Amino acid sequence: MIYKVISKEEFSRFVDALIRENCSYGPREVDTDRHGNPVYQFRRVHSADEVAFDYTATHSSAKHLMLPYREELSRFRFSEGDWEQDIEYRVKPRLLVGLRPCDISALNILDDVLLNGKFPSPYYLAQRKNTFIIGMDHLPLPDCFCQSLNHHTVTKGFNLFCSDIGDSYYLSVNSSKALTYLKNFAIGDPTHEDDCRLIERRKLIKQSFQTEVEVTGLPSFLDIEFDSPIWQKWGDKCLNCGTCAMVCPTCYCYDTSERIDTDLEGASRQKQLYSCNLVDFAEVAGGHNFRPGNGDRLKYRYYHHYRGFAENANQQICVGCNRCGRACLADINPKDVINDLRMEKESCMICVSPSPPRT
Amino acid sequence: MHDMRFTIPPQDINKEHFAEEVADFNRKSALMQTDRGYKCRITNIVDLTGQEKLFQLRIVNPEERRLFTFLPGQFLMLEVPGYGQIPISISSSTNNQEFIELCIRRAGRVTSALFQAGEGAMVAIRGPFGSSFPMHEMSGSNVILVAGGLGIAPLRAPLYWINEHRDRYRNVHLLYGTKEPSQMLFTYQFEEWKKVNHIDLHTIVEEPGPQWEGRTGMITELLQDIDIDADNTYAIVCGPPVMFKFVCNRLEREGIPMNRMFVSLERRMHCGMGKCCRCMVGTTFTCVDGPVFDYWSVMNLQEAI
Amino acid sequence: MQHLGFSTNKLKIGSFDFTCCEGCQLQLANKEETLPEFLDLLDIRNFREISSERFDDYDIALVEGSISRSDEVERLQAIRKQAKILIAYGSCACFGGVNSLKNHFPPDECVHEVYGDSPVETLPVRRISDVVKVDFSIPGCPVSKDEVERIVVSIATGAMISLPKYPVCVECKQQLNTCLFDLGEVCLGPITRAGCNAVCTTGKTACLGCRGPAEDINYRSFRELVKEHGLSLDEMEEKLRFYNCFEEFRDDES
């Protein structure tokens, strides 16, 4: 990693040049909600003016740029008694500006899951390799809890990362491409003061978290609490609407389906992001549903996120952005569910002491 | 206007070296091939019952045919272009390099399309995937195979294996139960299994018709018919989830340790590669960690059965 | 489907409309880019709106609209007799649709209001499945041509057909829409069957539930959330009533 410093005006000239030259995405204000607050989403941007650099959080994550909600995996062309399969992994290069550390961490987690296993996903790889990422730190919102999961800072997975140190940005340059582009602009090496300001900034961010979710020992808690009544309790609220999984930066479960073209001369195999909260996620042919209740399905999402599955080395995949909590109409959020689970556990267990407090 | 200097160059992953490799799902898959299978021709279709057919598939490309090896208990993803892909247990001998047999029940979209297909149809397979029955570990022991209904399909591969290495195993029992006599699969092989391969075969049905002369009742009753040497016996159990519980509990009472009983689980699957998460059981994937689990692991996997 | 060794035949189809706006039939002529191929799948035996030729040897009957007169009952029964597969399409056919709103008023009042003293026959609105057996339903007001196309192709190629079981929110979130509850409106998306690609919420108007309830919906929680967002239950009730799709849930709580 190479560190540089750039003034804010120069930075916006730099970003503007990149945005104009490429197919670019960034946080944009798209609406005003009923409380008068702006609503942001990662959308196409055509110049730096359109980017809301001081955005709070986007309603949905930027996941859809790497894992499109719907994606054609391959096409079949039918011919006389035979067929051919065409598979394309071509993605046009893109710029993604303004990603938060937790969102970059989320991509790193997706990398783990989708690129490191026995069967890496070429579709994801093509998207990931062709996305130039400029990250940005920010002060947490009152309900952010990424610090609890240690995702409030990030050291890989981006091309360039900017930390706000007053009238300039402290840049962590993580790719030669980024450095090459930057060379056309007035950048400097960080001075001792810049370093100090960066440390101050980091400290400030760390101290600004208002929400903490206790996740130590959570995997074994979850294992023990499989039959806990709290799943039923939260399940009763859950609408099975899949919103949480759609906005989450790390939910990646999917569904595939095939559709024959109207001219009957070919077919396409498509992938659609799914959610374990959707009613037929675990239904098999013949109608048997392995997770028939709302609570069973809700529990599953928590298992995947806070216990982790074997395939991703039993790691927690939640990054603590609380998008799911904010988006949930029934007001279900990780903090409350996990606290509930802990309370339940701690109130009934005398012999097992609660996990030691975090330091 | 800005200068072209700021254009991000494309990275074409199609050009990367693994593009040319042939997929080998047993070892490490070649990246480019995760959505492409081996093309197969359906060379023969046998009507077994009104619900099930046995499909014989032959991989078209000789190189791929040579590469395709599997272990008893593994499954493959069968692609029927235009209709979808589904996980199906391989129901033929691991020794058979010429063709693959799949015993398929008509259930939904993909299977119905297959049931309309004729000989010569072109489909594709990906795989094999998943874990297998520990045939080597079982050698020198007695083996009890318990099948309920379509559960006989995944048991055919271990059966072939045992028959091909019959001297390695001691007493081999096959207990097979279905709801009605007409649903019994592979009856034409029963004599061969009994006479040639010395398999102790017992069958039972729940609802006997007028023709049925054999036993009537639940499959667990067949366990009373055989002598179980608990210290030296392995069991393989396949069938509907409710059956696992009854059979395995019975066998456990007989004294067979839980880690010597094996079951094959079934879940919805869309990838077979541990990505779509549809086949999660507890915190494990049926496709990668399963479908074959020992009963001890199943007991530890919440909501497995 | 040559690669599977079986061939497909043109579907002998008839399209019939009852009490409705005929908007669903009109959809069949939309999506112009694939229209010629779509028509190629069909052998249209009876389709008054687009063709003068009328034959009674169709296998598949597409039935649009609801039933609100006795002669319609007879016509529908004759269609059922002929058709091997009867598909109800559109919310009017599947649920009664907006026409059912009239059922909330006394029949005399309806006739008097519009026709004065002239006698006009009208029955309470019924869905198609109240009168004859329906083999498959394609909901929507109007139906989505893409979905109809998918289903017709499936029938032609002998594939099983299904509708999404999950609610509209899934598709709505996939479009990156701002949730209408955040904008202060009651939206029926969380309890309505997806498949329309969340067209209404993408146009920033609330889903009125034209596709009927999704599978296994949590109506109680939905009602709670409307209350908790400080929104009007009357507005919710009016929306639930709109297409007559949520009758079974309406009296859950008072």
Place this chain on the structure above:
Amino acid sequence: MTKVNCSIDVHHLTRVEGHGNIHIDIRNGELVDAKWAVVETPRFFEVMVKTMSPARVPFLTSRICGICSISHSLASIRSLERAMEISPPPAAEKLRLLAMHGETLQSHALHIFFLAVPDFVDTPSVIPLVESHPHIVQAGLRLKAAGNAISELVTGRCTHPVSLVLGGVSKAPDKEKLEALRAQLDAVRADLDTTAEFCSTLQIPSFVRETEFVSLRNGNTYPAIGGDLVSTDGVRRDENDYLAMTNEYKPEFTTTKFTRLSRGSFAAGALARFNNNVDLLRPEAVSVARQFGLEPVNHNPFMNNIAQLVECVHIVHDAIDLIDDLLDDPLNELKTPWKPKEGAATGAVEAPRGILYHHMEVDRHGTVCRGDCIIPTTQNNANIHHDLAALARQAADEGKDDQEIRQLCEMLVRAYDPCISCSVH
């Protein structure tokens, strides 16, 4: 030689929207009976709107008709906005006009190519034309697609609009998509030429019956949303005076109502709009009209098909200008906030088939307490009915056989492009 006896019964006329019957009876050279009877099932929309919140009404009334749902929605919106004194922002007005254009274009294209043309080339439907006249069908499909593309982009979908709401429009179209739409419209201009060329080869029956033509007129633009109510007989009234303009009555033999103004019947629709507003048409459209010898006041109902084509030309050009206008607009003010309020007013719009009136009354609780909708086809019913008699008599005099008379009568009804299910709402 004069034909002596003729009896025609068309049960459920095909290639029209809705169910209608034609009945003609000529005995001993005398016309005994000529009837245009609508047998559609009534749905009672006017009852349904009662007790409904105004915001929901346009979504309900759009379901009166699957072809002109945008017009219905906008008629309700206009009447309710006038009743509750809401003024939509200018950008919203432009978008609404564009939406109307989209609907009219697709409706006219559907009528010309799918419903009317098969008669002229003597096929039962458009399907055989796919083989015999591929380039015409392709041109028709592209025109229809362009109309649908406008509606879809502006209102969210082509049938039953989603983003036309009280106070304005709920969502601005994406600018990139607007640009693409502009390009699409630019491209279909060639298809208009092809169509005009093709139509000039068609044999338009010569039949004239003098009648009165009613349409909107605002004096500035070719009519679409709101304006004065005018007729070729010189009547001019305020929008709220719609009842005096329509004078509905119900004959025995049909479920729909008939209307009249200065004479026994009058006509609405493309030809009426043309006859009253030719001065406001774009020059490109006027020149096409001239090509067909279409000039106001034209009394041949079959020329309605040509008037529709002329309007298509006007719309495509006007829509392109509107889009250019919208591309320059920031489109950030699209909706005026409003509160329900007591009041009553009429909203008149020019639906593809003619002038459409919605009259709504909101009570002091802010709910709709009365609604009235008068549909273009209702206004045309009486004219169709009288035309049928005249046409049958003329054809019989010319010695045409039953089959020919039947064909002509069907063509006549189709030329009006009736929307029957809509007329019995």
